[in-house]
Amino acid sequence: MKEVLVETSARHIHLSREAVDVLFGAGYELTKRKDLSQPGQYACAEKLEVVGPKGKLKASILGPTRPASQVELSLTDARTIGVTAPIRESGDTAGSAACKLVNPENGAELELTEGVIIAKRHIHLTPEAAAEMGVTDKQIVSVRIESERTAVLGDVVIRVSEKFAPAMHIDTDEANACCAFGTVYGTIVD
Amino acid sequence: MKEVLVETSARHIHLSREAVDVLFGAGYELTKRKDLSQPGQYACAEKLEVVGPKGKLKASILGPTRPASQVELSLTDARTIGVTAPIRESGDTAGSAACKLVNPENGAELELTEGVIIAKRHIHLTPEAAAEMGVTDKQIVSVRIESERTAVLGDVVIRVSEKFAPAMHIDTDEANACCAFGTVYGTIVD
Numbered sequence: 001m002k003e004v005l006v007e008t009s010a011r012h013i014h015l016s017r018e019a020v021d022v023l024f025g026a027g028y029e030l031t032k033r034k035d036l037s038q039p040g041q042y043a044c045a046e047k048l049e050v051v052g053p054k055g056k057l058k059a060s061i062l063g064p065t066r067p068a069s070q071v072e073l074s075l076t077d078a079r080t081i082g083v084t085a086p087i088r089e090s091g092d093t094a095g096s097a098a099c100k101l102v103n104p105e106n107g108a109e110l111e112l113t114e115g116v117i118i119a120k121r122h123i124h125l126t127p128e129a130a131a132e133m134g135v136t137d138k139q140i141v142s143v144r145i146e147s148e149r150t151a152v153l154g155d156v157v158i159r160v161s162e163k164f165a166p167a168m169h170i171d172t173d174e175a176n177a178c179c180a181f182g183t184v185y186g187t188i189v190d
Numbered sequence: 191m192k193e194v195l196v197e198t199s200a201r202h203i204h205l206s207r208e209a210v211d212v213l214f215g216a217g218y219e220l221t222k223r224k225d226l227s228q229p230g231q232y233a234c235a236e237k238l239e240v241v242g243p244k245g246k247l248k249a250s251i252l253g254p255t256r257p258a259s260q261v262e263l264s265l266t267d268a269r270t271i272g273v274t275a276p277i278r279e280s281g282d283t284a285g286s287a288a289c290k291l292v293n294p295e296n297g298a299e300l301e302l303t304e305g306v307i308i309a310k311r312h313i314h315l316t317p318e319a320a321a322e323m324g325v326t327d328k329q330i331v332s333v334r335i336e337s338e339r340t341a342v343l344g345d346v347v348i349r350v351s352e353k354f355a356p357a358m359h360i361d362t363d364e365a366n367a368c369c370a371f372g373t374v375y376g377t378i379v380d
Contacts, residue, residue: 075366076266087338087369121339142340148277149311150332150344153367176265177343177367179277 002133002188004123006145006168007037008175011059011077013048013101014070022110023048023103030063037167038124040064050116051100054082058104071099071116074171078118088117089157119171122157123188124164133188136160143168143186147179152189192323192378194313196335196358197227198365201249201267203238203291204260212300213238213293220253227357228314230254240306241290244272248294261289261306264361268308278307279347309361312347313378314354323378326350333358333376337369342379 020028024046031045044061050071057077070093078085078097085097097116102109123141125133135141137160144152153174168186175181210218214236221235234251240261247267260283268275268287275287287306292299313331315323325331327350334342343364358376365371 074266075369076264076362148345151367152332152342152344154340154342155338172266173363173366176363177341179265 003185004125004143004166004168004188005037006143006170006180006184006186008172008180009072009119009169010172011050011057011071011073012043013050013059013061013072014066015061016067016069017065019069019101019110020065023101023108024106030061030065032063036062037165039163039165047104049102049104050077050081051102052078052081052083055080056102057081068093069101069110069112069115071101071112072119072171073116074173075118076173078116083116085116085118087120089120089122089159090117093117119169120157121153121155121168121170121174122159123166123168125158125160125166126162126164127160129166130158130160135188141188142190144189145178145180145184145186147181147184149177149179151178153178153186193375194323194333194356194358194378195227196333196360196370196374196376198362198370199262199309199359200362201240201247201261201263202233203240203249203251203262204256205251206257206259207255209259209291209300210255213291213298214296220251220255222253226252227355229353229355237294239292239294240267240271241292242268242271242273245270246292247271258283259291259300259302259305261291261302262309262361263306264363265308266363268306273306275306275308277310279310279312279349280307283307309359310347311343311345311358311360311364312349313356313358315348315350315356316352316354317350319356320348320350325378331378332380334379335368335370335374335376337374339367339369341368343368343376
């Protein structure tokens with residue numbers, strides 16, 4: 001079985017503990033709004049503005065905090081705010097793009113000198129699911145998504161961890177390009 | 191040879207003669223800013239706001255005027271302004287989505303009860319080019335685009351006319367999903 005659930009990640013922000021302190025106040029705890037499909041990950045009630053040279057966009061914060069702050073935009077988003085961000089795997093932020101984060105509630109600001117990326121499309125798998133599908137960590141595969149705009153998306157990276165739940169993550173541009181709306185499954189084709 | 195130039199269409203507006211009269215004044219002539227790849231088509235200097243229930247976006251006007259006004263958005267754009275528009279071929283606007291057009295220079299407004307579509311991805315071909323590629327008018331094909339985000343886009347409609355120049359047209363979501371930036375060629379694969 002090479003079928004995998006396809007989930008769309010809208011633009012979002014991961015914050016470091018220090019970034020939360022600057023933007024919300026020392027020791028502030030973000031408010032969990034809902035659990036996400038990946039175990040332990042959740043969307044927070046708080047939102048921030050991502051500000052670039054040409055504009056700003058509101059984005060959700062995902063918890064828990066991480067060692068480094070990271071902003072994941074679509075290429076449409078990046079163009080809207082005038083930021084040139086690289087396509088990277090999550091966590092690979094060295095030398096990525098800069099932006100300013102603003103808390104619209106209290107006016108607090110934080111300049112990120114790097115951390116803005118366009119997420120490389122990827123599939124989260126447990127070791128068991130990867131073995132079943134015959135794929136391995138870091139392998140690059142293609143996934144067929146059938147819809148009103150059927151497409152085969154290449155350059156999809158496999159990521160394997162005991163901590164994951166099986167799911168493919170694409171951004172909003174990719175979801176729109178292949179009409180991956182609602183509950184959609186893709187098939188790994190090579 | 192099944193290679194075709196891939197061009198990205200940003201959101202844009204085609205206006206009827208009557209719509210130009212309402213938005214710019216009776217008998218107004220739109221100002222040609224630059225010719226487009228399709229013979230006789232051009233981008234105008236004038237811009238309009240496309241207004242939906244949740245927001246508005248600026249869009250270019252393409253000339254010359256057409257029998258019916260038509261607004262072509264990406265799905266990202268449509269979501270941004272809160273419009274639910276169908277994926278359609280250009281000209282197939284019966285029962286499509288509504289919006290308001292506003293001229294920001296003079297405040298003139300026009301309510302379109304239909305005409306907002308998401309353009310179905312398509313390839314313009316001359317009869318000669320179509321014959322060379324072994325495809326026919328209205329045929330649905332798939333096109334492979336090699337890039338940092340390689341993809342095969344299915345549900346691409348072939349359109350054949352003596353008036354066309356050979357080019358595939360995709361919207362900004364699709365261009366972002368397959369990194370079709372700069373001068374890019376796709377290959378018709380089936």
